[in-house]
Amino acid sequence: MKIKNRFVLILIIILALIAASLIGIVLVRWTSSIESKQRVNELRTALKEVIATSGEKGLLEMAGVPVDNIYYGESGVSLFLNDKGSWTYSDEELENIKIFEVCNKAVVHIETQVSGDSSYFDAVPESDTGSGFFISQDGLIVTNYHVIKDASIITVSLHDGSVYEAQLLGADDENDIAVIKISPTADAGIEVLSFGDSDSLVVGQKVIAIGNPFGFDRTMVTGIISGLSRPVRDESGKVLLGMIQTSATINPGNSGGPLLNTEGKVIGINTSIYSTSGTSQGMNFAVESNTAASSVNDIVNYGKVSRGWLDIVPVQLSQTIVDYAGLKVSKGLLVSQVVPGGLADQAGLKAGNQQRLYGNSVIYLGGDIITEINGVAVSDYNDLFTALSNTKPGDVVPVIVDRNGSKVKLSITLVERTKENLSWINR
Numbered sequence: 001m002k003i004k005n006r007f008v009l010i011l012i013i014i015l016a017l018i019a020a021s022l023i024g025i026v027l028v029r030w031t032s033s034i035e036s037k038q039r040v041n042e043l044r045t046a047l048k049e050v051i052a053t054s055g056e057k058g059l060l061e062m063a064g065v066p067v068d069n070i071y072y073g074e075s076g077v078s079l080f081l082n083d084k085g086s087w088t089y090s091d092e093e094l095e096n097i098k099i100f101e102v103c104n105k106a107v108v109h110i111e112t113q114v115s116g117d118s119s120y121f122d123a124v125p126e127s128d129t130g131s132g133f134f135i136s137q138d139g140l141i142v143t144n145y146h147v148i149k150d151a152s153i154i155t156v157s158l159h160d161g162s163v164y165e166a167q168l169l170g171a172d173d174e175n176d177i178a179v180i181k182i183s184p185t186a187d188a189g190i191e192v193l194s195f196g197d198s199d200s201l202v203v204g205q206k207v208i209a210i211g212n213p214f215g216f217d218r219t220m221v222t223g224i225i226s227g228l229s230r231p232v233r234d235e236s237g238k239v240l241l242g243m244i245q246t247s248a249t250i251n252p253g254n255s256g257g258p259l260l261n262t263e264g265k266v267i268g269i270n271t272s273i274y275s276t277s278g279t280s281q282g283m284n285f286a287v288e289s290n291t292a293a294s295s296v297n298d299i300v301n302y303g304k305v306s307r308g309w310l311d312i313v314p315v316q317l318s319q320t321i322v323d324y325a326g327l328k329v330s331k332g333l334l335v336s337q338v339v340p341g342g343l344a345d346q347a348g349l350k351a352g353n354q355q356r357l358y359g360n361s362v363i364y365l366g367g368d369i370i371t372e373i374n375g376v377a378v379s380d381y382n383d384l385f386t387a388l389s390n391t392k393p394g395d396v397v398p399v400i401v402d403r404n405g406s407k408v409k410l411s412i413t414l415v416e417r418t419k420e421n422l423s424w425i426n427r
Contacts, residue, residue, distance in 0.1 A: 100220050103264050105159040105191040106134045109212040112151035131211035131257030134192045139182040143256030145171045170299035174389045177295040196265030198288035209248040211257030223248030243285040244268045250284035259286040308391035308414025313337035313424045325365045328405045331379040335367040347412040368401035
């Protein structure tokens, strides 16, 4: 029994020693781990301070690593070291290459034979060549209206060099959008582009343009969004609203081509350059994709763009009318007549009641004077078209009028714009 008890005691002592050893090891490692974490945190803090003062390149040079360039991308930081012969591409370059590979085959070169003068902006001297892009496998192409305006023949060249004659499917002059169509062969290998959401764009965002400047097929340029919601007035006085301003170099021949984001989505249609020489000087504009997509949808489905209008007979104020009627406002649209029981009448818009001969027409004085529609100041007929350019029949728009010197705000439901109610405009 004594031997057995002694054995148990020895075993307990051995187990206690083993446990103590293990606890000691754990304590040592735990202490070491804490010290290691402290050192890492201290090192991390020190590195952050160096980066803040000298940058990543400075940090690497302090470590004795010579760096020629640093590129930042979604995949992290790419370092280009000494041997330039071994360089490949930066993240940004790879992105550009990929976008071109995916999107360039959807871009077409458009040439036209034009009857008469089809110039659009003063800064766009060429109207016989331009760009466009496929939106469907069956040959639907989106471009600018001014590219094909008055064209007797429209010729489209594809990426493989094949040439087709195109027909105009429909156009939206007010937003400078047109849809043309070719009948491609089965082996045409058509690639298509899709529209992105232009409402999500931000200034500084990278953009890519692919087009045919001066006839050079499928030329790619990059830039950034320089501004949003720019109003651009064309040579006829009409204003294109919501234009995207970009630094991507746009020249004659780029018109109608896609402005792309880094996902390869069309976020604009390159439309104009603004310069004194007719070539790009950094002020380039594109129709935003949401506006273009709406117009294209109407053209494809209905053959035209359906827009809202006011069921009234408007008269543009002149100084003669202002002086004769003793008006307190000098610019705006006089509401000469409203359609009895119509939507404008129901909304409370007041027509004139004093019949007068004005030129070869009869107008009615004493009615409301429209000074603003849908947030757009209205001085003349061009402003009326601009204010209603992106509306649909049934839309309710805010209208501000001057009524005997008082400002009145109305909400008016729009009717469909037709040739008949357009003819009511007193020119």
